[in-house]
Structure formats: structure tokens, C-alpha cells
Amino acid sequence: MLTIGQLAAFAGVTARAVRHYHQIGLLPEPARDASGYRRYGAKAAVSLIKIRTLANAGVPLSEIGQMLEADGSTFDEAIQRIDSHLRDEIERLESSRKQITQLTAGESLALPPEVTSYLDRLREIGVSERMVEAERDGWILVVARWPERIHQIMPAKFAHLDDPRLVRLYRLGSELLDSDAGDDDPRLEEAADILAGLAEQAYTPGETNPDEDAQHELPFGLLDALAVESDPRAQRLLDLMRERGWASWTRTRPQRLTEPAD
Amino acid sequence: MLTIGQLAAFAGVTARAVRHYHQIGLLPEPARDASGYRRYGAKAAVSLIKIRTLANAGVPLSEIGQMLEADGSTFDEAIQRIDSHLRDEIERLESSRKQITQLTAGESLALPPEVTSYLDRLREIGVSERMVEAERDGWILVVARWPERIHQIMPAKFAHLDDPRLVRLYRLGSELLDSDAGDDDPRLEEAADILAGLAEQAYTPGETNPDEDAQHELPFGLLDALAVESDPRAQRLLDLMRERGWASWTRTRPQRLTEPAD
DNA sequence: ATGGGGGGTTGACGCAGCGTCAAGGTCAAG
DNA sequence: CTTGACCTTGACGCTGCGTCAACCCCCCAT
Structure with missing residues (x-):
């Protein structure tokens, strides 16, 4: 049985993040041992890794829960939504970069x-x-x-x-x-x-x-x-x-x- | 003299944003009229537009104040920092997109x-x-x-x-x-x-x-x-x-x- | 037995950049 | 006089945790 720190280390996150996932109901709270420590099994590790995989792919935490339960087509729809959202974000930042490189001098500020x-x-x-x-x-x-x-x-x-x-x-x-x-x-x-x-x-x-x-x-x-x-x-x-x-x-x-x- | 709503509309932002800029000291609080309304002159409009220009370019609000006061080289350094930060962000999102398109099926989740x-x-x-x-x-x-x-x-x-x-x-x-x-x-x-x-x-x-x-x-x-x-x-x-x-x-x-x- | 260091626990605030009520006061028009 | 559109301050909400604080627990060396 793993402590929260060991679990977190295995998945490459912090213990605080794991507790956060508990708080928002994304990862179920495990049973406690005699001294009140959370004790995790292997399934928790699998769940946590799935969560991080989606999160790393840019899925907001609020949607990960549903996605893990969703079937194939629902899942794919969600993926599409996320992807187009990511595309928009990237476009926004790209245009920011274009804008900012124009601002080499203080004078060109806000001027064509x-x-x-x-x-x-x-x-x-x-x-x-x-x-x-x-x-x-x-x-x-x-x-x-x-x-x-x-x-x-x-x-x-x-x-x-x-x-x-x-x-x-x-x-x-x-x-x-x-x-x-x-x-x-x-x-x-x-x-x-x-x-x-x-x-x-x-x-x-x-x-x-x-x-x-x-x-x-x-x-x-x-x-x-x-x-x-x-x-x-x-x-x-x-x-x-x-x-x-x-x-x-x-x-x-x-x-x-x-x-x-x- | 402009009211906060007129000023905001002119710069294409919301009145709430303008008040926020006041709160963080980015835009000075103007004088009030008899009924306590903020009244803005043309210089405020110019300042606000400069602020939004930098903000739209991805500069964090906390740095805009210094940038507006900075001289040429300091300004350019800041621009470089922001730009490379933007580049990193874009890369992050790009890799997120790559990851997410891999996740077409529920099975490929977290697996090569x-x-x-x-x-x-x-x-x-x-x-x-x-x-x-x-x-x-x-x-x-x-x-x-x-x-x-x-x-x-x-x-x-x-x-x-x-x-x-x-x-x-x-x-x-x-x-x-x-x-x-x-x-x-x-x-x-x-x-x-x-x-x-x-x-x-x-x-x-x-x-x-x-x-x-x-x-x-x-x-x-x-x-x-x-x-x-x-x-x-x-x-x-x-x-x-x-x-x-x-x-x-x-x-x-x-x-x-x-x-x-x- | 004692002390120390590295775990764990809950609770709380902080971050960026505002959006969005709430609960009023003001202004111009009908 | 009423109505609707504006203004005011104050406060909470959002995202995804980081970072104290204050305390408990376990293991190891003295």
C-alpha cells in the first residue's frame, strides 16, 4: 500500500495535486490506515495516471471525470471539442507573438x-x-x-x-x-x-x-x-x-x- | 470627459477591466465628478490603449507598468522574455494537441x-x-x-x-x-x-x-x-x-x- | 528515553484577469 | 414619476494547484 507521496511520485505529480483531485471528486478518497494516512492501491495509481494523461493533453480537470466514464463516441466528441479549443488557444498566442515582435521600439506601441x-x-x-x-x-x-x-x-x-x-x-x-x-x-x-x-x-x-x-x-x-x-x-x-x-x-x-x- | 463605460468602450474592454487596472495601480484613478463618478480625459484613453496593446500581445499586467516606463533597451529585453515565454506556451499546447489526437479510442489512453x-x-x-x-x-x-x-x-x-x-x-x-x-x-x-x-x-x-x-x-x-x-x-x-x-x-x-x- | 528528520493531516490564503452577482445611487428621457 | 441604462463599492468565483501554518506520526541514531 502506498502513501500519498509515493503514489504522487509514481505518477509524477505532487501530493498536493492528488489531494486536489480528491477534493474535486476526480479521484476517490482511499481508506485510511490506523494513523489517518491515506493508503492507496495499484488501481489508484492506474486512475491517477489516466487522469494525468488527459490533463497533460490539455483536458480541463472538470471534464476528465466524465471522459473516463464515457464510451467511444462520447469520448471522441469530447476530444474534438478539446482539440478545437486548443487550436484556438494556439492561434491566440501565435497572434500575440506576431503582435509582440512588432513592438520592438517603444514608439511603435499601438501604432501601425x-x-x-x-x-x-x-x-x-x-x-x-x-x-x-x-x-x-x-x-x-x-x-x-x-x-x-x-x-x-x-x-x-x-x-x-x-x-x-x-x-x-x-x-x-x-x-x-x-x-x-x-x-x-x-x-x-x-x-x-x-x-x-x-x-x-x-x-x-x-x-x-x-x-x-x-x-x-x-x-x-x-x-x-x-x-x-x-x-x-x-x-x-x-x-x-x-x-x-x-x-x-x-x-x-x-x-x-x-x-x-x- | 468620459465615464468609465465610455472609456472602456473606446478601448474595447469592459468597465470591470478598467477598475481592475485601477486596483492594481496600472492606470491611475481619475478625479470624480459631483456624484462620485470617475471622469476620464483623453490621456487616460491613450494610456488604456497602450496597456491593452501590450496585454493583447501577451504581456502580463504585472509587467506592463514597468514596460511603459522603460527605455528602449529595457523594453526590448522585456519583449524578448515575453516572446520566448509565448513560444514555450505555444509548444506546450502544440504537444498537448499531438497527445490528444492520439487519444481517439479509450484504450490508447496512456499507452503507446x-x-x-x-x-x-x-x-x-x-x-x-x-x-x-x-x-x-x-x-x-x-x-x-x-x-x-x-x-x-x-x-x-x-x-x-x-x-x-x-x-x-x-x-x-x-x-x-x-x-x-x-x-x-x-x-x-x-x-x-x-x-x-x-x-x-x-x-x-x-x-x-x-x-x-x-x-x-x-x-x-x-x-x-x-x-x-x-x-x-x-x-x-x-x-x-x-x-x-x-x-x-x-x-x-x-x-x-x-x-x-x- | 530522547531527539531529529522526513513523512503525513487539515485549513487556509495566493496566483491572473477579470466575470458576475448584490445592493444600492444617478442621469436622461418619456 | 417612472423606467432603463449607467455608475458606485464589496465580494465571491474560476483553474490548478503552490505554499505556508500548526500539528501528528514513524523510523533511526544517540
């Missing part, structure tokens, strides 16, 4: 390569590191809401960098972020003028903008909030844009709040 | 194919189902203790089936298991005679048996116990073997207990 290229391009243009980080956080929000559309958006963004006004705008932002200029800095006005001009151009009045619905889904509110949270002076910029008839400095649609409603 | 073939062969010879099951459980114990050696053992076992004495022995076992014969059934004596003869042949006296140490490691005690547990009449067989000078009906070494010690 197009966007990180764009950010690198900004650096080449002379945009400061703080400005790039602010831009990056904004893109994280956009990507989170619109993961697929990002492929359509980025080429336009790259092309837009050919516009000297936009470059000037980024440089203004860089300067302002790195300075301790106040709300009254004239560069804020200049930035607002550029933004208004770009917005005017992007918004072709009279025509139905096909992306209008889509744009409506973009998290403009969050982007504005992000800017203000990153630098309170962004609030001034927002006010200036509102003066110029634009609802937000990231949204390219005119507001009508100051005009009478239809 | 050589052994199941042997059991099938026994059925062909006319061994009863109960006898095969008893034999199977015995092999489960042997395989558990000696998983690699089984490849060496089985060919000899197959060859041994050419010996008509062994076949007769299995048939006797089948008959006895299916009958309600008592301890005094003469077939028990016949079985003991065959066993003794086979043992005599297997044990070549005077020569040093190279497998002696190895055999010593086989779980003979358990095998004997298993037989007796399966059918109490096996005890009688053991006694008969002892009378004939053998320690156990599964062990092929003579006992010297009845002779004076050296």
Missing part, C-alpha cells in the same frame, strides 16, 4: 508602421520630440477608433506634408511646446490662421463631402481634449479657431453655432 | 501504440475482454515507470506469444476471470505451473542477468497488488508461485526467503 513612418518624417522636417510625442498620442486615439481606415488616411497625410503651410504649422507647434510662451503669444494667432486656411481648403463648400459621415466618427472631442491636457495653451488655439468659424482645431468642418439656426 | 497493438493481438488470440483490460492496466503502470524502455520490451513480448504455453496461460486467465471459480480451482495450479516454467526459462541461473538492475526498478509490487485488487483469486496464484520458489507471479527472479541467508 505607416504612422511611425509619418512620425519619423516629422522628425526629419525638424519637428521637435515633444511635438512628435503629442502627435503620436493623437494617432493612437485615431488608430484605436479606426484601425482599418488608417491605410487610406496616411498617404494623404504624407502628401499633405508637401504643403509649406503645414510644415510651418508643425514648426510653430514645436517652438511653442518647447517655450514657455503665454496665451498671448502671437505665434498662436499665426497657427490659427494657417489652420483656418487649411480647413477652408479641405472643406469644399457646396459639395457633399463623401467622408462626412466617416469624419463624424473620428474622436475629435478626444483629440481636442488630448491637446488641452498636454498643453493648456491649446485651449487658446481652440478659442481662436472658434473665432474664425471652426468648431475645433482638428475638425475641418465649419460650425454654425454663431449663426442663426435654419 | 506498440502496447495497444499487443492488446489487439491478445484479442485475436482469443483472450477475453476482461483479461485484456487487466493486462492493459498493468501496462499502464509499466509505461508510467519506464516510458522509453517500452520500445525495447514490446518486440520480445510479441515474440513470446509464439510460445504456446503463454497462449494457454492467457486463455486460462480469461476463463478464470469470466468464471466464478473459487480459490481451489485446479486451473490456478495449472497457471502456476506454466508461470513457473516460463520463469525458469527466463531466469538463466549462473549468468549475470544484464537487465537485473533494470528489472528491479519495475513496479512488480504494484503489478501484483493490481492483480489482487482486480481479482482476489490472484492472491492464491501468488501463493502457489511462492510455493514453487518464485517471489511473485510477475517477477521472474527466484526468491531465497525459504532458504537460509548467506
